[in-house]
Amino acid sequence: MTTEASSRETTEGRVYSVTGGDWDSLVTEIGQTKEERVVINMGPQHPSTHGVLRLILELEGETVTEARAGIGYLHTGIEKNTEYRTWTQGVTFVTRMDYLAPLFNEAAYCLGVEKLLGITNDVPERASVIRVMMMELNRISSHMVALGTGALELGALSPMIFAFREREKVLDLFEMISGLRMNMAYIRPGGVAQDIPLGAVTKIRETVKELRHNFKDNEKLLVGNSIWMKRTQGIGYLDLAGCITLGVTGPVLRSAGMPWDLRKTEPYCGYENYDFDVITTDTCDVYGRFLIRMQELEQSLRIIEQACDKLGNLAGAPVMVADKKIAWPAQLSVGGDGMGNSLNHIREIMGESMEALIHHFKLVTEGFSVPAGQVYATVESPRGETGVHLVSDGGTHPYRVHFREPSFNNLQSTAAMSEGGMIADIIGAVASIDPVMGGVDR
Amino acid sequence: MSDSTQKGSFGVSGTGDTSGFGGLVRTAIDSGSTERPYGGYFDSVADDLERAYPEFSDAIERVVVDRGELTLHVKRERLVDVARILRDTESLRFEVCLGVNGVHYPDQAGRELHAVYPLLSMTHNRRIRLEVSIPDSDPHLPSLVELWAGNNWHERETFDMFGIIFDGHPGLTRILMPDDWPGHPQRKDYPLGGIAIEYKGATVPAPSERRSYK
Numbered sequence: 001m002t003t004e005a006s007s008r009e010t011t012e013g014r015v016y017s018v019t020g021g022d023w024d025s026l027v028t029e030i031g032q033t034k035e036e037r038v039v040i041n042m043g044p045q046h047p048s049t050h051g052v053l054r055l056i057l058e059l060e061g062e063t064v065t066e067a068r069a070g071i072g073y074l075h076t077g078i079e080k081n082t083e084y085r086t087w088t089q090g091v092t093f094v095t096r097m098d099y100l101a102p103l104f105n106e107a108a109y110c111l112g113v114e115k116l117l118g119i120t121n122d123v124p125e126r127a128s129v130i131r132v133m134m135m136e137l138n139r140i141s142s143h144m145v146a147l148g149t150g151a152l153e154l155g156a157l158s159p160m161i162f163a164f165r166e167r168e169k170v171l172d173l174f175e176m177i178s179g180l181r182m183n184m185a186y187i188r189p190g191g192v193a194q195d196i197p198l199g200a201v202t203k204i205r206e207t208v209k210e211l212r213h214n215f216k217d218n219e220k221l222l223v224g225n226s227i228w229m230k231r232t233q234g235i236g237y238l239d240l241a242g243c244i245t246l247g248v249t250g251p252v253l254r255s256a257g258m259p260w261d262l263r264k265t266e267p268y269c270g271y272e273n274y275d276f277d278v279i280t281t282d283t284c285d286v287y288g289r290f291l292i293r294m295q296e297l298e299q300s301l302r303i304i305e306q307a308c309d310k311l312g313n314l315a316g317a318p319v320m321v322a323d324k325k326i327a328w329p330a331q332l333s334v335g336g337d338g339m340g341n342s343l344n345h346i347r348e349i350m351g352e353s354m355e356a357l358i359h360h361f362k363l364v365t366e367g368f369s370v371p372a373g374q375v376y377a378t379v380e381s382p383r384g385e386t387g388v389h390l391v392s393d394g395g396t397h398p399y400r401v402h403f404r405e406p407s408f409n410n411l412q413s414t415a416a417m418s419e420g421g422m423i424a425d426i427i428g429a430v431a432s433i434d435p436v437m438g439g440v441d442r
Numbered sequence: 443m444s445d446s447t448q449k450g451s452f453g454v455s456g457t458g459d460t461s462g463f464g465g466l467v468r469t470a471i472d473s474g475s476t477e478r479p480y481g482g483y484f485d486s487v488a489d490d491l492e493r494a495y496p497e498f499s500d501a502i503e504r505v506v507v508d509r510g511e512l513t514l515h516v517k518r519e520r521l522v523d524v525a526r527i528l529r530d531t532e533s534l535r536f537e538v539c540l541g542v543n544g545v546h547y548p549d550q551a552g553r554e555l556h557a558v559y560p561l562l563s564m565t566h567n568r569r570i571r572l573e574v575s576i577p578d579s580d581p582h583l584p585s586l587v588e589l590w591a592g593n594n595w596h597e598r599e600t601f602d603m604f605g606i607i608f609d610g611h612p613g614l615t616r617i618l619m620p621d622d623w624p625g626h627p628q629r630k631d632y633p634l635g636g637i638a639i640e641y642k643g644a645t646v647p648a649p650s651e652r653r654s655y656k
Binding site for chain 2: 080085258265376402409412
């Protein structure tokens with residue numbers, strides 16, 4: 001049984017509300033009008049828009065003549081909130097922006113705070129190596145979601161199953177190391193929250209081996225698959241000039257043949273000491289971006305292996321700056337429900353040293369003050385340049401925190417990628433940008 | 443937070459200082475101009491800009507080098523000129539603008555609103571920052587969307603959050619907040635909001651009301 005699509009007359013023309021199941025009557029009704037031009041509202045609740053993204057499409061037949069993105073549905077005011085917390089607490093907020101790449105948000109923020117404090121060179125090497133290792137693991141888990149959901153949205157269901165299987169393995173590592181699978185607030189100003197646990201390196205090496213083997217499953221499913229190539233080749237075209245004027249970075253820029261990767265051009269956390277390649281294609285299309293993400297997985301695995309080697313040489317080294325006015329008073333430990341203070345530390349401050357208790361109390365409740373000034377710090381996140389603009393007025397809270405989110409910036413290119421194309425190809429174009437709405441709306 | 447000069451911390455005022463932070467003085471962020479040499483590539487950027495733009499001394503109010511970053515404080519009337527020259531001159535070639543970000547300094551009379559543009563030159567692998575300050579009573583800035591199309595959404599966000607009006611923007615509407623939202627949330631005179639939480643007779647105030655966060 002088909003139901004009637006409800007409609008009403010407005011000054012803009014007739015507006016139909018479609019709820020599913022009423023397609024037949026809608027098609028009949030639209031067929032009776034003389035108007036060729038149809039404006040369609042897609043999202044914000046739509047399975048193929050990659051999150052709460054709203055697309056407003058003007059169509060002529062199946063051709064998109066205009067595409068506009070409506071955002072803001074996930075705005076949470078994180079930037080404003082950080083102004084009312086200490087610099088350290090800020091980590092817990094910013095990690096929730098781009099929720100598929102939490103460690104990159106934390107790293108960019110912490111690099112900024114360290115630059116403001118002038119302690120960039122004091123961060124221990126072991127902390128930097130752990131940061132690099134965690135970020136590259138995170139790049140894998142993020143790319144797995146990009147590939148899996150991207151394929152899912154274009155109608156290929158199996159790649160998603162494999163991609164999420166691999167992502168789970170990475171999240172298990174995150175849980176083992178930080179106590180949390182997502183939004184872990186693991187990277188802190190001055191270092192990391194805690195050292196990696198015993199046996200972690202062995203477990204990481206095993207996982208790397210598994211991942212390298214299992215990545216082949218998705219490659220077999222998609223690389224060279226004729227249906228997949230027909231849906232992605234020549235789709236979502238954006239050339240180098242378009243990328244530059246739109247400020248697009250990350251895999252989309254690299255798919256236009258530009259080998260731009262901040263890990264190479266402006267190394268941070270010691271990336272200059274790792275051996276890896278910047279992957280590019282010159283196809284400027286969805287297929288090229290897909291291939292780049294596929295191959296970046298292998299590069300991340302290479303970096304992780306090198307990080308594991310370095311960690312072996314740095315056993316027992318500190319993971320936090322030596323300055324007691326900045327470093328958290330206790331090494332945290334993984335408890336049953338996430339992170340907590342180590343029991344030894346609790347024993348010391350509650351039973352032995354009143355000064356230690358005072359110091360702990362002041363640093364945790366009040367935080368450290370950061371000299372006045374402003375900085376811009378960047379990292380290469382899975383989606384491009386994550387930039388953080390931090391302003392301090394010399395107090396214990398940020399005066400202004402602003403994230404230049406690659407998802408937010410890159411999503412602007414939806415119109416350039418999809419206007420003049422078919423409506424079905426918008427899905428591929430948006431998926432190839434890989435916007436994470438938590439990052440877009442912050 | 444909004445006071446440019448604030449004494450003490452941790453909610454201590456009028457009574458004996460129990461925090462140990464009573465001597466802490468926060469001052470306004472207003473460092474003067476940096477003297478030459480700036481170091482690194484900053485000197486050659488400044489030289490090339492001066493050569494390519496004869497009105498340099500009139501357009502650039504201050505040059506600040508801090509923590510290894512160069513900031514050019516530009517007059518609002520000259521912003522588009524300076525930006526175009528930074529983009530188009532071969533020896534400068536800042537072909538990427540990474541957006542714009544607002545900062546609100548309610549105590550800097552006549553220059554309460556600042557707009558900050560991070561620029562990137564992929565050709566030379568250099569970064570600089572442009573900063574423009576404008577009065578709250580006349581919050582207008584020229585739009586740079588003509589120069590960098592990618593600034594479109596960033597300018598809309600800065601308008602949404604700070605109320606800075608970018609003249610010449612193709613469609614300056616709110617982007618993150620709902621269209622009919624009153625006020626501009628990132629300004630310092632806009633409250634954070636939040637409600638007090640009551641649990642077993644005790645009350646935890648909203649974040650902006652907590653003693654330690656003032």
